[in-house]
Amino acid sequence: MTHILLYTDKLSEGYVILFTGLVIVFSGLLLLTLFFKFGLPFMLYIYKIITKGPDKKVAEISSKVNEEFTGEVAAAISMAIYMYLDVKHDNENAILTIKQARKLYSPWSSKIYGAYNKRL
Amino acid sequence: MKKIILIFGVLSLLVFIRPVLGFNTNSTNSEVSARSYEDDITVAEGFVSEAFNGIKQFYQYTGFANAESGNIIMILIGIIFIYLGIKFDYEPLLLIPIGTGVILGNIPFVAGNQTGIYEAGSVLNYLYFGVVKGIYPPLIFLGIGAMTDFSSLIANPKLMLLGAAAQIGVFATFLGALYLGFNLPEAGAIGIIGGADGPTAIFLSSKLANGINVLADGTTVKNLIGPIAIAAYSYMALVPVIQPPIMKLLTTKKERLIRMKPPRAVSQKEKMIFPIVALLLTTFISPSALPLLGMLFFGNLLKESGRTERLADTARTKLIDIVTILLGVTVGASTQADIFITKDSMLIFALGAISFVIATMGGLLFAKFMNLFLKGDDKLNPLIGAAGVSAVPDSARVVHTEGLKADPQNYLLMHAMAPNVAGVIGSAIAAGIILSFLG
Incomplete structure (x- = not known):
């Protein structure tokens, strides 16, 4: 059992862990730093060379692909979105909160009135 | 009548x-x-x-017959947590579930009816299972990953080092806990409080200080999950109180006025490559942190891939909410007075406060140190170093408000997010290292 030897002095092992831990954390994040500083631009550069040619421009996208998508369809969709977001009313708030009514007293629910009425 | x-x-x-x-x-x-x-x-x-x-x-x-002073004290603490969350808006999403959990866990009851969180078979015990086995933390990390925008980090990678510098708090606390007589695994779990990262702290303490593991000399480690989690979360909530004085102490007025140049725009390709590369690099360095870092970067990939918006949306809203509720309540309930109120818990609380201070100082001082090598508008505002203690996104917000106090036109939030998220990665790596040394 070699590791029992290590346990004989907790503090010295503590220091070992302290320093190696810090070094590893730093080197790990340093590695990430270096990669994103230098590695990533290089990768993107390579990717550009592999794919060649610039990205498509808007003008080059053919409108023939979507011939079935007419102006009416677009209008219907936009109408639906507009109705859903702004106009539709019957989508009520699902949160139920009992609020204190401003008017505390009403003869309609008064017990005293009920009692008096019965006596009469 | x-x-x-x-x-x-x-x-x-x-x-x-x-x-x-x-x-x-x-x-x-x-x-x-x-x-x-x-x-x-x-x-x-x-x-x-x-x-x-x-x-x-x-x-x-009834509770009246079984109440002990410890229960009453803990219930009061729970109420204080809820009060702090509501009144001062200190991380209410954490403090209110935890505060309620503290109350739940300290309602006095007769043992043996499968009521308490530590009784096998009780409902709370089943929910607590996710804490004890470290199931919840990776799920939280998935949500954090799906929420986090790493672009400021990608734009300015050197800020990653600030996240590493703040991890000195972890290791310093670890040493402090050793001096106070905790075992190595216990000290490791306590140290991670300095990472200022609740899920990481729970993950590590559930692996190291779970009351099950047996040390080489035959003693069983103590169960410190409750105190560590509570300490980590309560100090995270108190970041707006702890950090500003240290920031003012360690930076001069002139340094606080430094304006950093706005980060460059980051392309979508870079954002997509980041989680994959960072996942590979960090988990190869520290495989023990795989559950945390794997889920973190997986969540981020869901967000940035642009094809899985639904999954990302669930991860960062519903899923993380559900897990936060369960985690908060059960961690709170684990503070059952007879198990929680001990000398160890008090020591852990003291060490936790110190570790936050050291971590903040580490970040600030390292930012000043980096400034020695940087010129012109590359200079860092040392305040952002304080955001290196993860505590996402609270410490970044604190940095931002402190920066605004010095100069009302100096918006540091974007810059502070970089060390902030780097701190999450850093503390997860640190947890992995401690786990691989002591696990």
Whole structure:
């Protein structure tokens, strides 16, 4: 059992862990730093060379692909979105909160009135 | 009319409770035959004593009979947590579930009825399972990953080092805990409080200080998950209180005025590559942190891939909410007074406060140190170093408000997010290292 030897002095092992831990954390994040500083631009550069040619421009996208998508369809969709977001009313708030009514007293629910009425 | 109803009601009430109060022995039915009278008495006496016993037994099961001072103190603490969350808006999403959990866990009860969180088979115990086995933290990390925008980090990778610098708090606390006489695994779990990251702290303490593991010299480690989690979360909530004085102490007015140049725009490709590369690099360095870092970067990939918006949306809203609720309540409930109020818990709380201070100082000082090598508008505002203690996004917000206090036109939030998220990665790596050393 070699590791029992290590346990004989907790503090010295503590220091070992302290320093190696810090070094590893730093080197790990340093590695990430270096990669994103230098590695990533290089990768993107390579990717550009592999794919060649610039990205498509808007003008080059053919409108023939979507011939079935007419102006009416677009209008219907936009109408639906507009109705859903702004106009539709019957989508009520699902949160139920009992609020204190401003008017505390009403003869309609008064017990005293009920009692008096019965006596009469 | 009303009076008549009242009198009738009182009379009927008296009639009903008369047997309970024992008035029945010389009751009105004296004219009935002797035998039935005796029967009545025995029945009545049996009824009375049974009723009394029932009430006595019921009382034995109530919280009033079993309450101890510890329970009352913890319930008060729970209420204070809730108050802090509501009144001062200190991380209410954490403090209110935890505060409620603290109250739940400290309602006094009779042991053995599968009620308490530490009793096998109780509902709370099943929910606590996710904490004990470290299931919740990776799920939280998935949500954090799906929420986090790493672009400021990608734009300025050197800020990653600030996240590493703040981890000095972890290791310094670890050493402090060793000096105070904790075992190595316990000290490791306590140290991670300095990472200022609740899920990481729970994850590591569930692996190291879970009350199950046996050390080489035959002693069992203590179960410190509750105190560590509570300490980590409460200090995270108190970041707006702890950090500003240290920031003011360690930075000059001139340094606080430094304006950093706005981060460059980051392309979508870079954002997509980041989680994959960072996942590979960090988990190869520290495989023990795989559950945390894996889920973190997986969540981020869901967000940035642009094809899995639904999954990302669930991860960063519903899923993380559900897990936060369960985690908060069960961690809170794990503070059951007879297990929680110990000398160790107090020490852990003291160490936790110190570790936050050291971590903040580490970040600030390292930012100043980096400034020695940087020129012109590359210079860092040292305040953002303080955001290196993860505590996402609270410490970044604190940095931002402190920066605004020095210069109302200096918006640091974007810059502070970089060390902030780097701190999350850093503390997860640190947890992995500690786990691989001591696990």
